[in-house]
Amino acid sequence: MAHSAVLPLTSGSAGSLSGSVQVPGDKSISHRSLMLGALALGETEIHGLLEGEDVLRTAAAMRALGGAAERGADGVWHARGRGIGGLIEPADVLDLGNAGTGTRLLMGLVATYDFTTFFTGDASLRSRPMARVAEPLTRMGAQIIARSKGRPPLAVIGTAEPLPITYRLPVASAQVKSAILLAGLNTPGITTVIEPEPTRDHTELMLRGFGAELTVEQTPEGRAVSLRGQPELTGRKIVVPGDPSSAAFPLVAALILPGSDVTLPNIGLNPHRIGLIETLLEMGADIQILDRREVAGEPVGDLRVRASKLQGITVPAERAPSMIDEYPILSVAAAFAEGETKMLGLAELRVKESDRLGTMAQGLAGCGIEVSEGEDSLTVRGGKGRKPAGGTTIAVKLDHRIGMSFLVLGLAAERPVAIDDGAAIDTSFPGFARLMNGLGAGIAPLKA
Ligand SMILES: O=C(O)C1=C[C@@H](OP(=O)(O)O)[C@@H](O)[C@H](O)C1
Numbered sequence: 001m002a003h004s005a006v007l008p009l010t011s012g013s014a015g016s017l018s019g020s021v022q023v024p025g026d027k028s029i030s031h032r033s034l035m036l037g038a039l040a041l042g043e044t045e046i047h048g049l050l051e052g053e054d055v056l057r058t059a060a061a062m063r064a065l066g067g068a069a070e071r072g073a074d075g076v077w078h079a080r081g082r083g084i085g086g087l088i089e090p091a092d093v094l095d096l097g098n099a100g101t102g103t104r105l106l107m108g109l110v111a112t113y114d115f116t117t118f119f120t121g122d123a124s125l126r127s128r129p130m131a132r133v134a135e136p137l138t139r140m141g142a143q144i145i146a147r148s149k150g151r152p153p154l155a156v157i158g159t160a161e162p163l164p165i166t167y168r169l170p171v172a173s174a175q176v177k178s179a180i181l182l183a184g185l186n187t188p189g190i191t192t193v194i195e196p197e198p199t200r201d202h203t204e205l206m207l208r209g210f211g212a213e214l215t216v217e218q219t220p221e222g223r224a225v226s227l228r229g230q231p232e233l234t235g236r237k238i239v240v241p242g243d244p245s246s247a248a249f250p251l252v253a254a255l256i257l258p259g260s261d262v263t264l265p266n267i268g269l270n271p272h273r274i275g276l277i278e279t280l281l282e283m284g285a286d287i288q289i290l291d292r293r294e295v296a297g298e299p300v301g302d303l304r305v306r307a308s309k310l311q312g313i314t315v316p317a318e319r320a321p322s323m324i325d326e327y328p329i330l331s332v333a334a335a336f337a338e339g340e341t342k343m344l345g346l347a348e349l350r351v352k353e354s355d356r357l358g359t360m361a362q363g364l365a366g367c368g369i370e371v372s373e374g375e376d377s378l379t380v381r382g383g384k385g386r387k388p389a390g391g392t393t394i395a396v397k398l399d400h401r402i403g404m405s406f407l408v409l410g411l412a413a414e415r416p417v418a419i420d421d422g423a424a425i426d427t428s429f430p431g432f433a434r435l436m437n438g439l440g441a442g443i444a445p446l447k448a
């Protein structure tokens with residue numbers, strides 16, 4: 001899996017979008033299903049796995065740790081494990097590419113094994129803070145040696161005698177929560193994570209589904225998740241729903257292109273993931289949720305989206321964990337709304353694949369949009385009856401969500417918008433340009 005070649009893309013003014021398209025599988029659920037499937041005894045069958053670069057790196061890492069994770073000719077993935085305690089020391093460095101989730105969750109998974117694992121990734125991953133995971137894992141007995149500020153490359157020296165901990169999350173992060181719970185799998189006794197602000201709970205749902213004993217309790221300090229260590233996990237069937245964070249791009253494109261009517265079937269609607277839908281509905285979006293159902297333990301539904309007049313609103317800080325990856329595309333929607341949209345509580349955006357607050361503010365300004373960047377907030381002033389000017393090239397800094405956001409903006413701007421490199425889009429949304437063009441968009445390679 002070599003890092004892909006640079007791929008400049010451009011998107012120009014499109015008419016309306018119409019049709020029905022299935023977005024790829026959920027990235028969070030895909031990582032977790034490979035990890036738990038390659039730990040559990042017996043076979044885990046995974047339908048609809050996201051075959052994006054980030055997830056393929058996790059599959060390779062699980063194989064290096066002694067598990068099995070293979071794609072069948074029919075597109076169904078099969079994982080098989082050696083049971084809790086059965087992982088083996090990888091013979092080489094694990095290269096997780098662009099994936100923060102893969103890296104942080106795997107750091108937890110290997111921390112309670114008596115061996116050493118080395119991690120690295122691309123330039124974006126090597127700039128991301130891992131101390132937030134290293135700190136609780138150290139309390140459990142592991143040692144982590146990293147570059148300054150906890151950045152990769154790093155080594156996790158696992159412990160042969162792990163200690164269960166009770167840990168209160170200092171930042172709202174499903175990745176940190178999950179890393180501790182996964183470390184707790186090979187730890188005797190009860191490991192507890194307390195989260196003052198609830199974050200996505202796919203790890204909890206899936207651990208239970210594989211047979212672990214896990215309880216969730218509301219305490220004065222927050223939501224306390226407790227896992228009994230050394231469970232016997234057994235393989236199961238997993239059906240991965242469409243990723244709501246990927247659906248966000250065609251969804252917002254349909255809202256801002258007059259006359260559009262798009263259906264996005266089979267989208268995950270976990271309550272900890274739908275902050276964007278909630279926000280857009282408050283802004284006046286015409287989004288219908290059809291045929292709500294439960295598939296393999298996760299809520300799912302079909303979204304029908306029609307072009308809408310949007311109004312600016314204030315998005316409260318407490319909503320951030322349920323739409324943390326959606327602020328780049330929300331800020332594009334805000335550029336087409338009447339009035340001001342204020343997004344609060346965004347400090348975590350500074351430590352994603354790029355500093356998403358800075359990258360969005362700069363890019364929107366470059367497209368002629370009035371925007372102001374606070375330390376942990378972003379305010380976008382849209383409307384005034386004019387389309388954003390566009391007509392610029394955005395440096396995406398290896399950030400898939402920045403790339404896709406500006407390509408969506410270009411569809412509805414006065415002049416085309418280009419991105420310097422769309423290769424990173426494959427990390428979470430392979431086939432993005434093809435899918436968007438199938439709905440009527442005009443996204444194409446940028447000719448030199
Ligand atoms: O647990 C996960 O799968 C994820 C959690 C979020 O990160 P944080 O936990 O750092 O907020 C999110 O940004 C990321 O894309 C996926």
Ligand SMILES: C=C(OP(=O)(O)O)C(=O)O
Nearest residue numbers: 098099100101102325352
């Ligand atoms: C932040 C993201 O992913 P990760 O942390 O896994 O790199 C994302 O997909 O927007």
